[in-house]
Amino acid sequence: QITLKESGPTLVKPTQTLTLTCTFSGFSLSTSGVGVGWIRQPPGKALEWLAFIYWNDDKRYSPSLKSRLTITKDTSKNQVVLAMANMDPVDTATYYCAHNMNPPFGWFDPWGQGTLVTVAS
Amino acid sequence: SYVLTQQPSVSVAPGQTARITCGGNNIGSKSVHWYQQKPGQAPVLVVYDDSDRPSGIPERFSGSNSGNTATLTISRVEAGDEADYFCQVWDSSGGHFYVFGAGTKVTVL
Numbered sequence: 001q002i003t004l005k006e007s008g009p010t011l012v013k014p015t016q017t018l019t020l021t022c023t024f025s026g027f028s029l030s031t032s033g034v035g036v037g038w039i040r041q042p043p044g045k046a047l048e049w050l051a052f053i054y055w056n057d058d059k060r061y062s063p064s065l066k067s068r069l070t071i072t073k074d075t076s077k078n079q080v081v082l083a084m085a086n087m088d089p090v091d092t093a094t095y096y097c098a099h100n101m102n103p104p105f106g107w108f109d110p111w112g113q114g115t116l117v118t119v120a121s
Numbered sequence: 122s123y124v125l126t127q128q129p130s131v132s133v134a135p136g137q138t139a140r141i142t143c144g145g146n147n148i149g150s151k152s153v154h155w156y157q158q159k160p161g162q163a164p165v166l167v168v169y170d171d172s173d174r175p176s177g178i179p180e181r182f183s184g185s186n187s188g189n190t191a192t193l194t195i196s197r198v199e200a201g202d203e204a205d206y207f208c209q210v211w212d213s214s215g216g217h218f219y220v221f222g223a224g225t226k227v228t229v230l
Contacts, residue, residue, distance in 0.1 A: 037219065039219075039221075046207065046221060046222070046223045046224050047156075047164065047207055047209075047221040047224070048221065049218065049219035049220070049221065052217075052219065060216075060217045060218075062218070063122070063216060063218070096163055096164070104211050104213070104217055104219075105152055105211050106169075106211075107154035107166055107169040107170075107209070108154075108156075108164075108166065108209070108219075109166040109169070109175065110163075110165075110166070111163040111164050111165070112163065113163055114163050
């Protein structure tokens with residue numbers, strides 16, 4: 001059974017860097033054909049894809065946020081970390097990580113429970 | 122960038138059929154995935170690769186994809202199907218992007 005769980009601060013100040021950790025079980029990110037993505041959802045709004053990391057450490061980012069995002073993995077800890085620089089109140093959202101079985105074409109399944117991050121001074 | 126268009130809302134009586142559409146330029150050439158999201162919960166995959174269902178998803182959920190429109194169909198709608206539904210594709214034009222539709226709120230009357 002694959003599970004993922006996001007962790008990190010619930011409140012960050014404008015201009016700070018947000019660091020979120022996705023801790024997973026039930027699969028290995030060293031296995032060929034596997035990836036983990038980050039997706040966010042502002043309150044009451046749509047899902048927005050942020051970043052993706054492949055088993056071979058290939059990394060992809062949303063064009064609109066690429067300059068602010070860094071995604072890394074620690075295979076030994078079964079973790080994927082997302083850093084987002086220069087946070088702004090518009091970045092207030094629930095942040096999800098999700099497993100992808102057949103990247104890049106594949107679907108996200110399952111998802112973590114999500115973590116709500118509020119950006120405010 | 123690639124855009125997916127969904128109708129904001131669909132209302133359906135219990136026992137009837139709900140059809141949720143996802144429009145995109147030549148979307149029929151892409152694999153479309155659908156997610157169900159209930160209030161306060163994470164999205165759950167209900168259809169992948171246009172028309173396949175993950176284990177545990179009722180047969181009432183089905184999908185199709187052709188031309189410029191993909192469709193998620195919920196047959197014999199139940200009260201528990203009330204949720205937001207999002208479509209998603211992977212787009213390679215100009216890069217590598219995962220794209221989500223804006224979502225459709227399904228209300229069971």
